[in-house]
Amino acid sequence: MKLPPLRAVQCFEVVARLNSFSKAAEHLNVTQSAVSHQVKLLEQYLNEPLFNRSGRSFSLTDAGSRYYHEVSHSLTSLASATQKIRFGEPGHIRLALYSSLAVKWLIPRLESFKHDHPDIDLTLNMIVDESDFSERVADCFITTNPPKGAFASQFLFAEKLYPACGKTLWQQLKNQPLPNELWEHPLLSVQYSESEQRTADDWQQWCESGGLTLPTNVKINHFSHVILAAEAARYNLGITLIDDFFIASQSDNQLIKLPLYGVETGTKFYFVYKKSRAKQSDIITLSRWLQAQWAEVKAKTS
Template structure:
C-alpha cells in the first residue's frame, strides 16, 4: 500500500476545511508558507491541481472537492483509531483500587458519579500494593504506592484511623469515661501479614499517639483485613480502628465513630494515571469528582 505524504494531506485538509491558508497554519502551528509548500507538494504528487488560484482568492477544484471528501473521512478515522489506542474507548474507563476502598467508600457513591457523568461507563478492578500499573490492568488507579516517571499522581487523602464500634456497643459506651472504659471491651486488630506475630500494632500506635500504653490484659481479636474487622464491629463484637472513609460510607449509621483522637498511619492515597492521558476528558472528570468526594471524608473528621 503506497500512501501519499501524510503531512501534505493534513495541510490540504485543514486549508479546505477552514477555507484559509493562514487559519490552517495557525491550527497546525506552522507558518503559512509551510502550509503552501505542503499543498503544492501534494498537487505535484497527485499530478492534479486541488485549488483554483486567482490572486489572493482561491477555491477548491472539482478534483480537490472530491479528494477532500475522501481524505477528511480517512483522517477522522485515523485520528479516532489513534485516540482509542492511546486513551482507550471514549466513555469507558477502568479504575483499579483496593478492595476496602472500593467496597466501603466508592461503590456507595457510584450513583452520584453516574448521575453527574452519565456518558462515562466506569469499571472497577481490584489491586494490591505491588500492582502492575499498566494498561492491561486499568486506565487509572487509586493507590498508596504511586509509580514515578511517566505517571501523574493526584493526592487525595492521608489515612487516619479512629476507634469505631456498632450502635449496640455504643449504647454501653456512650455514658462511660473514655478512653479508660474502652479497654473493658474486645479490641479488633487488623494485621494483613498473617505469618507475622500478632502484636496489635495498630492499637499500640493509637495508644502511643494518645500518650498512654495498651493494657496488657485487654482482649484482642485479630483480623487479616479491615473489611472483616469493620463487619465484626458493626455487629458489636468489639471496637476497631478504621479510616475516616469507612465512617463516611456508613449512610445507615451501622458504625459509630467514638469521640476520641485519631492516629495517622503515614499512608496516603493518590489518583494515578499516565501523563500521556492527562488531557483525556474522562480522566479529568473522574479526578475532579474524586477530589470533591474526599472533601466529605475530611468533614467527618473535622
C-alpha cells in the first residue's frame, strides 16, 4: 500500500474545509507558507492541480473536489479509530478491580452511579494481584500495585482491618470482656498465598498493633479469600478481620464491627489510568465519583 505524504494531505484537507490558507495555517499552528508548500508537494505527488488559483482567490478543481471528499472521510475515520484506541469508546468505561472490592463495595453502589451518570456504561472486570495493565484488560484499574511510567495513579484509601462477627455471635460477646473473650471463639484468617504452611499473619499483626499476644491454643480457621472469611463471619462461624468498606456496604447489617481498635496493614488502593487519557471526561467523572464514595465510607465509619 503506497500512501501519499500524510502531512500534505492533512494541510490540503484543512485548506479545503476552511476555504482559506491563512485559517488553515492558524488551525495547524504553522506558517501560511508552510501550508502552501505542503499543498504544492501533494499536487506534485498526484501530478494534478487541486486548486484553481487566480490572484488571491482560489477554488477547488474537479479533481481537488473529488479528492477532498475522499480524504476528508478517510481522515475522519483515522481520527476516530485513533481516539478509540487512545481513549476507548465514548460513554463506555471498563474498570478492572479486585473481586472483594467489586462484590462487597462497588456493585452495591452501581445503581447510584448509573442514576447520576446515565450516559456512562461502566463495565467491571476482575483482576488478581499482579494485573496486566493493558487496554486488552480494561480502560482503568483499582489496584494496590500501581504501575509507573505511562500511568497516572490517584490514591483512594489505606486498608485498615477491624474485628467483626455475625449478629448471633455478637450477642454472646457484647457483655463479655474484650478482647480476652475473642480467644474463646474461632478466628477466621485470610491467607492468599498457596503455601502449605498455615499461618495467621493478619491476626498476628492485629495483636502486635495493640500490644497483645495471640494465644497458641486459639482455634484458627483459614480462608483463601476475604469474601469467604466475611461470609463465614456473617453466619457466626467465628471472628474475622475486615475493612470498613465491607461493613459500610452491607444492606442487611448481618456483620457487626466489634468495639475494638483497627490495624493498618500498609496496603493502599489506587485508581489507575493511562496518562494519555487524563483529560477524558468519562475517566474524570469516574475518578471523582470513586473519591466521593470513599469519603462517604470514611465519614460513616470514623
